[in-house]
Amino acid sequence: MSVGTTIYAGGEDTSITFTGAVTVVQGGNVYRTAWCREALNVPGSTSDPPTDLIIFPQFASVSLIWIHGRFAWAALGGGVTTDATMLRVLDSGGTARIVVRGAASGAIKVDKRDAGGVFTNLFTSATGVVPTAGFEPFPFDMKLDYSTTGSVTLWLNDINVGSFSGDVTTDGVMAVAQVECSSIDTAANLNWSECFGSDSITINAGLFTLPPLAAGVTQNWSGVVADIDKAVIDDTSFISDGTANDLSGWTTPVTFPTGAWLIQSIVQEARVAVGLSGPQHFDWYARTADGSDNLGGTSNAPGTLFSNFNNFIWAENPHTSVPWVVGDIVAGFNLGVKSLA
Numbered sequence: 001m002s003v004g005t006t007i008y009a010g011g012e013d014t015s016i017t018f019t020g021a022v023t024v025v026q027g028g029n030v031y032r033t034a035w036c037r038e039a040l041n042v043p044g045s046t047s048d049p050p051t052d053l054i055i056f057p058q059f060a061s062v063s064l065i066w067i068h069g070r071f072a073w074a075a076l077g078g079g080v081t082t083d084a085t086m087l088r089v090l091d092s093g094g095t096a097r098i099v100v101r102g103a104a105s106g107a108i109k110v111d112k113r114d115a116g117g118v119f120t121n122l123f124t125s126a127t128g129v130v131p132t133a134g135f136e137p138f139p140f141d142m143k144l145d146y147s148t149t150g151s152v153t154l155w156l157n158d159i160n161v162g163s164f165s166g167d168v169t170t171d172g173v174m175a176v177a178q179v180e181c182s183s184i185d186t187a188a189n190l191n192w193s194e195c196f197g198s199d200s201i202t203i204n205a206g207l208f209t210l211p212p213l214a215a216g217v218t219q220n221w222s223g224v225v226a227d228i229d230k231a232v233i234d235d236t237s238f239i240s241d242g243t244a245n246d247l248s249g250w251t252t253p254v255t256f257p258t259g260a261w262l263i264q265s266i267v268q269e270a271r272v273a274v275g276l277s278g279p280q281h282f283d284w285y286a287r288t289a290d291g292s293d294n295l296g297g298t299s300n301a302p303g304t305l306f307s308n309f310n311n312f313i314w315a316e317n318p319h320t321s322v323p324w325v326v327g328d329i330v331a332g333f334n335l336g337v338k339s340l341a
Contacts, residue, residue: 003323004200006265006313008059008179011194011209012038013233015269015310020045020052024232030072031137031193034257036209037231039137039191041074044183046083048117049096054181054192057311061092061175063146068202069181069195070137078188080106080130086184089144092177097170098144098152102184106130108161110142110152114170122152122164129161130184137193141202144168146176158203198264208256210266216249216334217287225250233271235306242278244341249287249334256326263324269310270337272302281340284312289332294318299340 010016013024023041025031031039045051067087080102089098095115103109105127111119131138141155146168153163179197183190194207212229223239228250239248266286274280284296300309316323 003262003264004198005315006267007062007065007197007199008057008311009196009207009265009267009313010054010056011036011207011267011269012231013040014271014308015057016040017055017308018053019055020050022052022054025074025191026231029136030074030191031070032206035206036193037211039072039193041189041191042181042183043189044081044084044186046081046085046186048085049088049180050085050182052182054195056179056195058092058178059197059311061177062199063150063175064199065089065144065146065176066198066200066202067140067142067144067179068198068205069140070193071140072137072191073132073185074189074191077132078185078190079132080108080184081186084184084186085182086190087140087142087182088180089146089176090178090180091173091175094178095173096180097146097173097176098168100142100154106132108154108156108184110154110162110164112168112170120170122168123162125154125161129156129159131157137191139203143201144176147174155203200264205264206257210252210329210335212250212335213253214251216251216336217332218247218249218293218334219336220246221248221339235271241339244279244339246339247285247293247336248338249285249336252329252333252335254330254333256329261326263326263328266314266324266335268296268312268314268335269308271306271308272300272337273304273306274302276304279339279341283338283340285336285338286314286318287332287334288317288319289328289330290319291332292319295338
């Protein structure tokens with residue numbers, strides 16, 4: 001994996017939104033437990049748009065994106081339903097422009113779609129390319145150059161299953177800004193995990209979750225780690241603070257999965273609400289291993305009901321201004337937030 005820029009990341013249910021009957025799955029073999037702590041289970045549909053969707057955060061419009069995720073069947077023998085949607089790439093207005101769908105005999109197809117819902121096939125793979133047995137999570141990678149002289153290439157389980165070069169656009173739109181996932185089989189749910197987008201190659205990449213483990217060097221808010229270390233959304237417990245400019249920092253895992261890894265970015269997310277008095281805003285906070293405190297420089301404005309704040313990207317180490325390395329995520333590294341007036 002090269003070190004590029006993360007465009008979006010969706011590690012857990014606080015980083016995405018659901019429609020329909022999407023559920024969180026913990027345990028089993030449908031995701032890589034060394035990398036993450038849950039998968040998102042979604043039923044399939046041939047409707048347009050699908051009834052059940054995992055919706056990732058909207059990002060700044062781009063014409064070039066690599067999309068990565070890992071998928072596994074919820075039951076043995078998952079397959080392919082013709083025209084069932086696996087993934088959609090949308091523009092900033094919410095119109096799907098590129099759609100990965102099922103085709104006959106276990107094939108997969110990539111279509112472009114206009115605002116009226118008319119599909120134009122770009123390519124269809126050979127038959128039987130979608131893995132159908134076992135619970136092992138398989139990598140999905142797609143490179144999309146969304147331009148009139150562009151291209152789209154799809155890999156399943158690290159195997160190139162098809163590509164197209166030429167005009168992939170519709171209606172004169174030249175950029176995309178959001179990704180959604182569903183299931184390619186209307187009879188079997190699909191589990192998605194480790195989903196993110198990048199401007200550089202994502203093959204052989206992964207998303208490593210950094211949940212809070214314990215109070216960090218500076219933790220001035222009320223509450224304990226169990227109040228925020230949640231793999232499934234639960235607003236009945238939380239940490240809180242009534243004074244502006246208080247830091248809340250937390251330690252994270254410092255043992256990475258086996259292998260030699262480069263770190264592209266660190267992405268933060270939080271679920272936050274404010275009271276009728278006291279601090280009304282917050283900023284992102286990272287304490288780097290050298291002992292320096294760093295702020296994201298944003299003034300986020302939560303409402304009085306809990307809502308998700310996601311996809312804040314630390315593209316490089318804020319203290320050194322160079323790309324992150326695994327050696328940066330060691331004792332002394334903390335992630336958290338800062339209360340603001």
